[in-house]
Amino acid sequence: MKRSALILALLVFATAAYANLRLTEPRDKLYTFTETTMLRGTLTPPAVLTINDQAFPVQADGSFSCGLVLQPGKNFVEVGGGREKAARRVLKAVSYPDIEQLYDGKRHWARSQIVYLSTLGYIEGYPDGNFYPGNPVTRGEFATWLARIKNFPVPRLDKDVFFDVPKEHWRAPYVKLAVDAGYMKSYPNNTFGLDDPISRREAAGIAVQVEGTAIIEKIKTMFRDVPQTERGATPIYTARDKGLVVGLSDKTAVYDPERALTRAEAAMLLSRFAEAQAGFRDLFDFESGYTREHYCALNIPPEILAFTVEPSQVGRKEKTTLKLKARIAPRAKFSPLAKVKVDLSQLGGLPDAEMFDDATHGDETAGDLTYSLNTSFQPLEAGEKTLRVTATDKLGWEGKAESPLLIVE
Numbered sequence: 001m002k003r004s005a006l007i008l009a010l011l012v013f014a015t016a017a018y019a020n021l022r023l024t025e026p027r028d029k030l031y032t033f034t035e036t037t038m039l040r041g042t043l044t045p046p047a048v049l050t051i052n053d054q055a056f057p058v059q060a061d062g063s064f065s066c067g068l069v070l071q072p073g074k075n076f077v078e079v080g081g082g083r084e085k086a087a088r089r090v091l092k093a094v095s096y097p098d099i100e101q102l103y104d105g106k107r108h109w110a111r112s113q114i115v116y117l118s119t120l121g122y123i124e125g126y127p128d129g130n131f132y133p134g135n136p137v138t139r140g141e142f143a144t145w146l147a148r149i150k151n152f153p154v155p156r157l158d159k160d161v162f163f164d165v166p167k168e169h170w171r172a173p174y175v176k177l178a179v180d181a182g183y184m185k186s187y188p189n190n191t192f193g194l195d196d197p198i199s200r201r202e203a204a205g206i207a208v209q210v211e212g213t214a215i216i217e218k219i220k221t222m223f224r225d226v227p228q229t230e231r232g233a234t235p236i237y238t239a240r241d242k243g244l245v246v247g248l249s250d251k252t253a254v255y256d257p258e259r260a261l262t263r264a265e266a267a268m269l270l271s272r273f274a275e276a277q278a279g280f281r282d283l284f285d286f287e288s289g290y291t292r293e294h295y296c297a298l299n300i301p302p303e304i305l306a307f308t309v310e311p312s313q314v315g316r317k318e319k320t321t322l323k324l325k326a327r328i329a330p331r332a333k334f335s336p337l338a339k340v341k342v343d344l345s346q347l348g349g350l351p352d353a354e355m356f357d358d359a360t361h362g363d364e365t366a367g368d369l370t371y372s373l374n375t376s377f378q379p380l381e382a383g384e385k386t387l388r389v390t391a392t393d394k395l396g397w398e399g400k401a402e403s404p405l406l407i408v409e
Contacts, residue, residue: 001072029286031089036299036395037090038067043081050080052295054333069297069395071334072119073283076290088160089290091283094118096131108133108262113271120279122148123267133264140171140194142203142266144163145220146210149275161193169194183209197260200245204257205235207244208268215240223247223255232257244272302391302399304335309387313406319378322347323362326355326389326401328369335393340371346385347377347405352378355389365366379407 030037035141043049044062047075050068058081059329068077068094078087095115101110108114116130117123123145125131147154154174157167161176177191178184186309199208208215219228219237226233235370236255239245247311255279261269282289282392306327314320326340345351362374371391388402 006060019084020044021079021080021081021086021206022085023086023088026068028088029072030088031093032090033093033095035092036067036069038065039068039088039298041076041079041080041086047082051298052078053292056298062167065300067297067299067397068401072121074289074294075198075296077296078292078295082116087290089286090296091286092119094123095319096129098130099133107262111269113267114264116280116283117145117267117270117276120276120281120283122270122276131263134269135263136197136260137266138195139184139192140165140175141263142198142206142261143184143192144171144174145266145270146181146183146206147174147177149270149273149279150177150181150210151275152181162186162190164191165194187224197222198266199257200255200259200261200265201232201236201257201267203261203269204239204245205232207239207273208235208242208312210241210273211242211244212245213238222253224253226255226257230257264304299334299393299395299397300395302331302393304389304391304399304401305329307387307389307401307403309403313408314379316379316382316407316409317404319376321374322405323391324355324373324375324387326371326391328371328391328399335397336391338394340389340391342373343388343390344375344377346387347375348377349375349377359389359407367372382407382409 021041021043023039025040026037039051039062042062043058043064046058046060049056049058049064054151055108056066068075068090072092072094075092076087076342077090078085089216095114095118099111110133114123114133119127134341155176157172157176157286160166165172165175171194173228175194181187194265215234216238219227222237222240226236236245236257248256254270304326308324308325310323311320324342326342328337331337340355340357341352343351343353344353353373353375356374357367357369357371359366362373363370379393385405385407386402387398391399
C-alpha cells in the first residue's frame with residue numbers, strides 16, 4: 001500500500017474510532033401524545049452516521065436532525081456514528097380532544113383508562129377523532145374490544161356470522177370471537193344487534209364470564225335498585241365483589257342496571273380485566289420491548305434544491321409567460337412528495353398554484369423531480385415581487401424556497 005493511501009486509511013480509522021456522538025433531542029424515556037418528535041444531535045468530527053440502520057447525512061459542523069414518526073405505543077430509535085451508539089425510547093400515547101377538555105377544572109374521570117387502552121390498540125375513537133365518552137357502547141364495539149383485550153387471533157371468515165353481521169363487516173371476526181368464547185350471545189332470531197347498546201346489567205354478566213370469576217353464593221344487597229330477586233343480581237354482585245363494577249357514585253347505593261353502559265364506563269370496566277392490567281404494566285416498562293421491531297419511521301422536510309423564475313425581470317404592462325421550475329431532492333426512504341405549489345398572489349394569481357412533474361404545464365420530463373409551471377401575466381405596477389414555492393410530503397411536512405421577480409418601467 002502506498003504511503004498516502006495508508007495515511008488516509010489511518011485518518012479514516014482514527015475519525016471513526018474517536019468520533020463523539022451526542023444526542024440532544026429527544027430525551028430518553030419520553031412520554032408524548034404527539035405524532036412526531038425531532039431527533040437532533042452532533043457527531044464530531046463528522047463521520048458516517050446511521051439512524052435505525054439507515055445512512056443519514058451529517059452537516060459540515062457535525063450536526064444532524066430528522067423527524068421521528070411515532071406509532072402508538074413503544075418507539076425505538078438507534079443512532080450510530082463511528083464506533084459510538086446511542087438510543088432513545090419514546091412512548092407515544094393516544095388521546096382524543098373531547099377527553100382532554102376540562103370540566104370544572106378537571107380532566108375526564110376515565111381519561112387515563114381511555115388513553116392506556118387506546119394506546120394498546122384495544123379500543124378506538126370515532127372517525128372524527130373524538131371518543132364521545134358519554135355515548136352508549138354498542139354490542140359491536142364491546143365485542144371488538146373484548147376480543148382485542150383477550151388477544152384472540154383474528155380469523156378469516158368464509159360465511160356471515162349472523163344475519164345482521166355479514167362476513168365483510170370489519171367487526172364480524174371480533175363478534176364471532178366474542179360469541180364463540182361464550183362472552184356474548186346472539187338474539188333468538190339469529191341477529192346480533194351490532195349497534196344496540198349494552199345495559200349495565202349485561203356488562204356485569206359479561207365481565208364475570210371474561211374473568212372466569214366464580215359466582216358468589218351469598219349475596220349481600222348493596223344497591224337499592226338491585227334486590228336479590230332482581231334479574232341479573234347474582235352476576236352484578238359477583239362482579240361488584242371482585243372489583244369489576246361499581247355503583248353510580250360513592251354517595252349513592254344505586255347501580256342503575258337498565259341504563260346503557262357508556263363508552264367511558266366500558267373503558268373503566270375493561271381496564272380492570274387481568275389482560276388489560278398486564279398490558280398497562282408492559283406499556284410503561286421502558287426496560288423491555290424497545291427493539292428493532294419497534295423502530296420508528298424517519299422523516300425530513302422536502303428539500304428544494306433550486307427554484308428559478310424565467311425571465312427574472314419583466315417590463316410593466318408587458319404580457320409575459322413566466323417559466324417556474326423547482327428541483328426537489330430525492331426522498332429516498334422518507335415520506336414521498338404529495339404536492340408542490342407556488343404562491344402567485346403577488347402577481348394577482350392563485351396563492352397555491354400547483355406545479356407539475358408529468359411533462360405537462362411546461363414540464364419537460366416526467367418523474368425527474370423538477371416541478372414546473374408556465375403561467376402568463378401582465379404586471380400593472382413596478383417593483384420587486386417574491387414568489388414562494390412549497391413542497392409537501394404525504395405526512396404534511398413542508399419545505400420552502402423563494403425567488404425574486406423584478407418588474408421594471
